[in-house]
Amino acid sequence: MVVGIDTELASLAIDNDPVNQPDQPVFEVKEISGKGKGLIARCDILQGARILCEKPLLIAHPMPLFSLEQHLAARLKELSKESQRQFLTLHNNFPGKFPFSHTFKSNALPCGPGSSTGGVYPTICRINHSCIPNSHNNWDSKSGQETIYAIKPIKTGEEITIPYNNGGTREVRQASLKQSFDFDCGCPGCSRSPSAIRESDVRRKMIQKLDDAIGDPSRMQGRPADSLKDCQSLLEVLEEEFDGFAGVLVARLYYDAFQISIAHGDQARASAFARRSYESRVICEGEDSPETQRMKLLALKPATHSSAGAFSQKWKTAITMVPKDLGGAAFQEWLWQRVSQHSCTLSDTDEDSNSSDEEADY
Ligand SMILES: [Zn+2]
Numbered sequence: 001m002v003v004g005i006d007t008e009l010a011s012l013a014i015d016n017d018p019v020n021q022p023d024q025p026v027f028e029v030k031e032i033s034g035k036g037k038g039l040i041a042r043c044d045i046l047q048g049a050r051i052l053c054e055k056p057l058l059i060a061h062p063m064p065l066f067s068l069e070q071h072l073a074a075r076l077k078e079l080s081k082e083s084q085r086q087f088l089t090l091h092n093n094f095p096g097k098f099p100f101s102h103t104f105k106s107n108a109l110p111c112g113p114g115s116s117t118g119g120v121y122p123t124i125c126r127i128n129h130s131c132i133p134n135s136h137n138n139w140d141s142k143s144g145q146e147t148i149y150a151i152k153p154i155k156t157g158e159e160i161t162i163p164y165n166n167g168g169t170r171e172v173r174q175a176s177l178k179q180s181f182d183f184d185c186g187c188p189g190c191s192r193s194p195s196a197i198r199e200s201d202v203r204r205k206m207i208q209k210l211d212d213a214i215g216d217p218s219r220m221q222g223r224p225a226d227s228l229k230d231c232q233s234l235l236e237v238l239e240e241e242f243d244g245f246a247g248v249l250v251a252r253l254y255y256d257a258f259q260i261s262i263a264h265g266d267q268a269r270a271s272a273f274a275r276r277s278y279e280s281r282v283i284c285e286g287e288d289s290p291e292t293q294r295m296k297l298l299a300l301k302p303a304t305h306s307s308a309g310a311f312s313q314k315w316k317t318a319i320t321m322v323p324k325d326l327g328g329a330a331f332q333e334w335l336w337q338r339v340s341q342h343s344c345t346l347s348d349t350d351e352d353s354n355s356s357d358e359e360a361d362y
Pocket residue numbers: 130131132173185186187188189190
């Protein structure tokens with residue numbers, strides 16, 4: 001049994017060999033007009049390549065500024081001279097009182113999604129923001145490091161960028177970046193023509209709306225085909241807004257689709273969705289990140305998830321029912337079949353959708 005799983009794990013990984021880049025850094029730290037320092041690609045960087053990983057110089061939990069200043073001063077004393085220099089030369093958006101705290105707050109990245117613990121890094125904290133980023137930053141809890149992966153091909157001379165916030169319309173993004181980091185974003189997403197910005201804002205609002213709807217557990221329970229339809233719609237909007245490189249947003253969306261499927265007993269599609277989430281995670285975080293490994297295991301054993309069959313068994317399938325002989329479009333059609341059979345769109349009324357999820361065998 002164990003041998004069987006290992007073989008399957010190996011076969012899953014074959015399509016996703018780590019992307020190898022030269023041993024020397026693929027970037028250089030340079031002054032960038034109007035932005036201070038930033039990272040510039042020294043060579044073409046492949047999608048899925050690891051750009052760098054670093055351990056934090058300092059980490060801290062939320063606390064009042066006075067306490068934070070004392071905490072950081074004490075930790076700073078314990079660092080080497082070189083590490084102290086690296087921290088003290090980071091940008092401080094709010095110079096004046098509490099210099100350590102404000103330098104920390106200007107640069108800290110959360111140690112994991114939603115974590116209130118922040119960390120600062122010698123090089124990673126030089127990476128500037130873009131609302132259409134080409135890279136993804138991730139806290140790897142296993143190795144205790146922050147990693148940066150290219151989520152799209154990056155050309156020589158192009159700046160390496162990550163997102164500092166959670167998106168929203170241009171106006172929302174600009175206000176949040178100004179308040180937290182005191183800069184006006186001039187990224188490609190914010191510098192579009194007025195009409196392109198209006199179209200982008202519509203997509204950003206739709207992304208938020210779909211995301212909220214997908215996260216509604218009562219909808220997932222009572223109208224799962226509609227929730228899946230929202231996943232499919234979200235995928236389309238993300239692809240359009242991020243030119244086909246939506247990175248971890250796609251990994252999360254496929255995991256949502258996995259959860260909807262497995263909660264109604266559809267092991268076959270749950271496995272296929274988990275595999276897609278795994279493939280997206282490999283690009284964003286590498287093969288060895290804990291979340292990538294979790295998706296890989298769920299692709300192989302979807303029924304081990306805590307919500308397996310939690311809502312119903314009305315979509316019951318065995319994992320062996322994942323079609324092996326279907327190509328791109330046909331597989332795609334099979335994958336989203338629950339949507340075409342049952343769902344209505346987010347804009348449809350509740351009355352229209354009451355009978356949308358009838359019992360059926362597949
Ligand atoms: Zn921007």
